Structures are given as structure tokens and as C-alpha cells.
Amino acid sequence: MSDLYPLVAPRVDAQGADLTQVSVQLAFNQLAGAVRIFLNQIAAGTVPSGPAGGDLSGTYPNPTVAAVHAVAGTIDGVVIGGVVPEPGTFTTLAGTSLFASGGAIPPVTATGTQIYNSPNPTIQFIDSIRSANNKNAYVQWGATVLAFGFANDTFTGFTNALTITGGQASGISGVTSTSGTGSWAHTGGFSATGGINSTSVGATTPSTGAFTSLSSTSGALNGTIGATTKNSGAFTTVTATTPIGVGSGGTGLSTLPAHAVLLGEGASSISSAAPSTAGFVLTDNGAAADPTFQALPTLTGRLIGVQRITATGTYTPTAGTNSVIVRLVGGGGGGGGVAATGASTGAAAAGGGSGAYAEVRLTSAFSGVTVTIGALGSGAAAGANQGATGGQSTFGSLITCPGGIGGVGAPASSATNAVTTTTAAAIATTTGTGLLLTPGSVGGLGVATGVTSVSSGFGGGSPFGPGAPGVMTTASGQASISLGSGGSGAAGANAAAQAGGNGAAGLCVVFEYS
Numbered sequence: 001m002s003d004l005y006p007l008v009a010p011r012v013d014a015q016g017a018d019l020t021q022v023s024v025q026l027a028f029n030q031l032a033g034a035v036r037i038f039l040n041q042i043a044a045g046t047v048p049s050g051p052a053g054g055d056l057s058g059t060y061p062n063p064t065v066a067a068v069h070a071v072a073g074t075i076d077g078v079v080i081g082g083v084v085p086e087p088g089t090f091t092t093l094a095g096t097s098l099f100a101s102g103g104a105i106p107p108v109t110a111t112g113t114q115i116y117n118s119p120n121p122t123i124q125f126i127d128s129i130r131s132a133n134n135k136n137a138y139v140q141w142g143a144t145v146l147a148f149g150f151a152n153d154t155f156t157g158f159t160n161a162l163t164i165t166g167g168q169a170s171g172i173s174g175v176t177s178t179s180g181t182g183s184w185a186h187t188g189g190f191s192a193t194g195g196i197n198s199t200s201v202g203a204t205t206p207s208t209g210a211f212t213s214l215s216s217t218s219g220a221l222n223g224t225i226g227a228t229t230k231n232s233g234a235f236t237t238v239t240a241t242t243p244i245g246v247g248s249g250g251t252g253l254s255t256l257p258a259h260a261v262l263l264g265e266g267a268s269s270i271s272s273a274a275p276s277t278a279g280f281v282l283t284d285n286g287a288a289a290d291p292t293f294q295a296l297p298t299l300t301g302r303l304i305g306v307q308r309i310t311a312t313g314t315y316t317p318t319a320g321t322n323s324v325i326v327r328l329v330g331g332g333g334g335g336g337g338v339a340a341t342g343a344s345t346g347a348a349a350a351g352g353g354s355g356a357y358a359e360v361r362l363t364s365a366f367s368g369v370t371v372t373i374g375a376l377g378s379g380a381a382a383g384a385n386q387g388a389t390g391g392q393s394t395f396g397s398l399i400t401c402p403g404g405i406g407g408v409g410a411p412a413s414s415a416t417n418a419v420t421t422t423t424a425a426a427i428a429t430t431t432g433t434g435l436l437l438t439p440g441s442v443g444g445l446g447v448a449t450g451v452t453s454v455s456s457g458f459g460g461g462s463p464f465g466p467g468a469p470g471v472m473t474t475a476s477g478q479a480s481i482s483l484g485s486g487g488s489g490a491a492g493a494n495a496a497a498q499a500g501g502n503g504a505a506g507l508c509v510v511f512e513y514s
Contacts, residue, residue, distance in 0.1 A: 124151065246270065263290050305512040310483075310505070312372050315395070321512040323363045326399055326432075329462050329484030330355025330425060330440065331374030331390025332503030333404035335477030336457075336489040338411075338446075339384040339497050345412035346450055346493040349477065350422040351443030351457035351467060352377055352387045352486030352503045353404035358428035359436035360399050369396030371508050374403045379477050379487045379500035384409040387477075387487065390425075390440075393506035401428040404440040404460055407477070407489045407500055413448060420446035420457065420489070443486045444470055451493045459486030459503060468501050477501030 052063035114124040122140040136151045244250025252269025256262070260272035261282060273282065273292055280293040305318035317324065333352030341347050355374055374391030390403025402425045410420045425440030441460030444467075448454045456477055459467025465482025470489060477488040477500040487501030 243269070261291075300514055302514045303511060304514050307510045307512065309371050309508040309510065310373060313370070315366070315369050315371050315510065317367050317510075318512050320514050321367075323361065323513045324366050325359065325361050325435070325511040325513070326366075326395050327357075327359050327463070327507075327509040327511075328393050328395055328399050328401050328428070329357045329374075329464060329506050330393045330401040330403040330428075331376050331506045332459060332462065332467065332480050332482075332484050332486040333377035333390045333406040333422075333425075333440075333443065334379035334387025334503050335443065335459060335468070335487040335500030336387050336407035336409040336420065336422070336446065337380035337383050337385045337477070337498060337500045338409060338456075338490045338492045341412040341451070341492045341494055343494050344451060345414045346418070346448040346452075346454045346491075347384070347410040347412050348418070348420060348446030348448040348454045348456045348491045349380070349384075349410045349489030349500055350407035350420045350446045351459040351470060351477070351488045352379070352390070352407040352480075352500070353422060353424050353443045354441040354460035354462040354467060354486050354503075355390050355393065355404045355484045355506050356401040356425045356428040356440045357436070357438045357463050357484070358399050358401050358430055358434065360395075360430045361433040361435060362398060363432075366396075366398065369398065371395055373508060374401070374484075374506035376480075376505045377404060377406050377486070377503040379479070379502045380406065380409050380490075382476075382490075382497040382499040384411040384497075385500070386422075387489075387500045387503070390484075390486075390503050391506065393508065395508060398432055399428065399430045401506065402426045402440065403506070404484070404486045404503055405443075406503075407443045407446075407457055407459075407486065409500070410446050410448065410489070412492075414450055416449055418446075418448040422457070424460070441467070441486075443467065443489070446470070446489045446491065448491070448493070454491040454493045456489035456491040459488050459501065461485050462504075464507055467503075474498065480504040483507040 050060055052058050052060060056063040058064040111126045114126060116122055116124075120140050120142045122138055125137045125139075127136055138149050138151055140147045140149070243252050243254050245252050246267055246269065251262075257272050257274050260274045263271045263273055265271050271290065273290060275293050277293075277295070279296065281296055282291050283294040284291050300322060304320055307315070307318075309315065332354050335352045336349030338347035338349050372392070372394040374393040377388040377390035380387040386408050387406030389406050392403050393401045404425050405423050408420050408422045410418065422443045424442045427439040428437045430437065441462065443460045444457030446455070446457045454474070455472045456470040456475075458470040459478075459480045461467045462482060462484030464484055467482065467485035468478040468480040468488040471477065471491050474492045474495040475490065476498045477490045479502040480487050481504065483504050484506050486503045490498035490500050492498045
């Protein structure tokens with residue numbers, strides 16, 4: 001870096017000899033001359049002087065630093081606006097806001113925020129310029145008043161929507177404040193409709209405007225107090241003095257009966273149905289009447305029990321039985337026997353018939369009746385003998401079912417087709433409602449063709465099963481295993497006499513209904 005005003009050091013040369021006083025004096029004289037020349041140049045204005053500019057203010061030679069330009073880089077990793085400011089004090093940050101001091105309200109030229117202090121400190125929030133339905137607003141404060149308002153499109157006129165007085169020193173009632181209590185007044189279009197959601201409206205003086213609806217977040221109040229009711233006194237809790245009607249979402253009642261069921265009554269107050277006896281049910285009484293609690297109705301016609309009776313005795317119905325359906329069959333008849341046969345003869349007896357069958361509905365006089373179960377008809381003894389008839393089954397005097405007829409016995413015969421037949425039991429009878437009444441089934445035919453082929457008759461079948469099957473060789477008849485059915489007849493060819501098979505006893509089944 002070159003010197004603007006260089007000083008040339010004097011040369012002292014003694015040429016190998018000791019310095020003399022004269023040579024030293026000459027050197028200092030040269031130095032003093034150079035300094036003098038430098039000082040004269042400063043006095044002549046060769047250094048900066050006058051007003052400073054750029055980052056400096058004041059005048060040279062002693063200017064003052066007014067600002068520091070930003071330079072690119074980082075300080076401790078923090079970047080502001082893409083550059084890092086040099087050390088210094090920032091008193092103003094540029095933004096989109098405008099600031100005006102004194103004079104008329106500054107004109108509005110763009111959306112955003114405008115700040116000015118004439119006639120009072122004001123902040124304008126500009127949403128749109130000269131347009132319909134704008135949302136331009138302002139906040140203005142003075143010595144004792146804080147105002148929130150709206151402006152016209154050009155911000156040349158204001159409407160005071162809400163003015164709060166009292167300031168921080170005395171506090172504001174009706175608005176959250178931790179500094180004490182004061183007053184709250186409003187002018188303009190402020191409405192209290194739906195705007196108070198508390199059981200406490202102020203500590204001293206509430207708004208004097210019209211209240212059309214008050215509601216409470218705590219549930220202490222939820223309704224309308226008058227149509228245009230005003231309150232001009234102090235109150236801390238608002239309560240309804242009359243029940244709230246159905247049209248306003250209430251019940252129209254001050255209290256409700258405990259454990260009652262609420263009933264809608266159109267526009268009238270809600271009514272209720274109170275329970276009385278435990279176990280009662282709420283019963284629909286039709287579209288024109290309220291439902292009521294009533295005893296559970298008796299359900300009829302439901303099957304509640306079935307009794308199967310195989311031995312003679314007394315019938316005792318299950319509790320709650322109001323009607324019965326009885327299924328009853330008489331005893332089955334025994335099969336017929338056959339005589340002894342020779343070398344050229346054969347014999348085949350008929351089977352026993354089944355007992356008569358009844359299915360009857362009774363609605364009265366059935367309790368405690370004697371039930372008789374018809375005995376089985378025994379098979380015929382060996383020989384051309386008829387089987388015994390089955391016993392008669394009865395349900396008191398209300399139902400009678402005759403037993404099956406025994407099968408007819410067969411003698412020895414050399415005829416080509418010797419056929420043995422029997423007859424059916426009589427039809428069942430009743431004094432009740434007969435659902436099904438039948439005679440007994442006839443036992444099967446016995447057929448013998450000399451000594452070449454013999455086939456006895458089968459037992460007649462009942463509704464509870466088939467009769468005993470016939471035999472197709474020399475043998476006694478078979479016993480029935482189905483209740484109420486007949487035994488089969490015997491058969492023989494060139495053999496000793498054979499006995500018939502036994503029938504089966506009768507049966508009673510009772511279906512019980514509530």
C-alpha cells in the first residue's frame with residue numbers, strides 16, 4: 001500500500017570515518033523539512049473535508065457513522081433476508097406499512113396495513129380498495145378510549161362499532177381483564193344476540209342493549225328471556241323464571257317424574273308415563289292415545305309341554321295348560337294260528353288288525369281324567385284259532401279308540417289258493433273337536449298253495465308304526481313292536497300246528513298348550 005505523503009529518511013554517510021556533529025545535524029535538518037512540507041499540504045486542503053455521505057453523516061474530518069450496509073455471509077449461523085447485517089443498532093425495519101405523522105389521513109393506495117398518528121394513533125387493516133363488501137377495519141386509541149371500527153371503501157370515514165373506556169388502570173367489565181373492574185359501553189351496531197355465553201355477564205354493569213337470546217356453556221341457561229328484554233341492572237347469574245317451551249327446545253316443565261318415560265305431545269308441554277308395578281310393559285294404545293304401562297298379556301296357544309302315556313292312570317296337565325291335543329290308539333290284535341298239515345296240505349293265517357286312532361283337541365274338562373291304555377291282543381294258540389282282539393283305549397269319557405281285531409286262523413288245505421281274511425276295528429269316537437278319527441287297519445291275508453307255497457298275513461299298521469311282517473315258511477306268527485299295531489299270522493306245510501304273533505298295546509300322547 002503506497003503512502004499518500006511519503007517521508008524520505010535523510011542519508012548519513014561518513015565514508016568509513018566516525019560520524020561528525022555536522023553530518024548528524026544535516027540529517028535532522030532534512031527530516032524537519034520533509035515534515036514541514038507534509039503539514040503545509042494538509043493546511044492547503046489536500047485531505048477530505050465537508051459533509052459526509054453514504055454510511056456517514058456530519059462533516060469531515062470527523063464524520064459520524066449513520067448506518068452500516070449489509071454484507072453477504074452469516075453470523076453465528078443466522079441469516080436475515082439472505083444477508084447478515086454488520087454490527088450496529090437497527091432503529092427501523094422497512095415493511096409494507098406506511099407511517100404518517102400529522103396532517104390529514106393519508107390516502108389508501110394498496111392493501112395491507114397503514115399506520116399513522118393523526119388525529120389519534122391508528123392502525124388501518126386494508127382488505128380491498130373501493131370495492132363492495134370489503135372488510136376494511138381500524139383500531140384507534142387515545143388518552144382514554146380504545147375504538148374498534150370499520151371504514152368505508154376509501155378510508156375517509158369511520159363507523160364506531162365498539163368503544164371501550166376506562167383503560168388499563170380501572171379495568172373493563174364484561175371483557176376479560178385482570179386489572180380490576182370498570183365499565184363497558186358500546187355505540188353503533190354492536191348486538192348482544194348470541195354473544196354472551198356465560199352465567200356471569202359482567203361483575204357490575206352489563207350491556208344496556210337488547211338481548212334476544214342468552215345461552216350458557218355451563219348448562220345453567222339455554223333459552224330465550226323475552227323477545228326484546230333489556231337488563232339495566234347488575235346481575236351475575238341469569239336463570240329462567242318460567243319453564244322453556246317446546247318451541248324453544250325445552251320441555252315446558254319445571255321438573256320431570258323420576259324413572260318416567262317422556263311422551264311427545266306436539267307443540268304442548270312434554271308429558272310422561274310413570275311405571276307402577278314391576279314387570280309391567282309399555283303398551284301401545286293406538287295413534288290417538290298415549291301409551292301406558294300394563295301387565296304383560298297372557299300368551300295363548302303356545303306349546304308348553306308333551307306327555308307320553310303308556311300305562312293306565314290319571315292325566316295331570318302341566319301348569320298353565322289351557323287346551324290339549326290328544327293322540328290316542330287302541331291295542332293291536334293278535335295274529336291267527338294254523339292247524340297241523342300233512343304231506344299234501346298247507347295253511348296260512350291272517351294277521352291281526354291295528355287299534356282305531358283318534359287325534360282330538362280339548363279346551364275343557366280334560367284335567368284329572370283317567371286314561372286307559374288298550375292291552376295288546378295275544379296271538380292265537382297253535383291250531384286254526386283266531387288271535388285275540390286288542391284292548392280299547394280311552395281318555396276319560398272324551399275319546400274312545402277300539403282295539404284291533406285278531407287275525408283269523410287257518411285249517412289245513414290242499415286247495416290251490418286257500419285265503420284267510422280278517423276285519424278292521426270300529427272307528428274312534430270323541431265329544432271334543434276331532435282332528436282325525438280312523439278305524440283300525442286290517443291285518444294282511446294268509447295265502448297257501450297246497451304244500452308248494454305258504455305266506456301268512458302281516459299285522460295291521462298304526463300311526464305309530466307298521467305291524468309285524470308275515471312269515472313265508474312253516475313258522476309261528478311274529479309279535480308287533482309298533483304301539484297299536486297287529487301281530488302277524490302263522491303258516492305251515494306238512495308240519496305241526498303253529499301259533500299266531502302278539503299285537504302291541506295302545507298309546508296316548510298329550511300336547512299341552514297355554
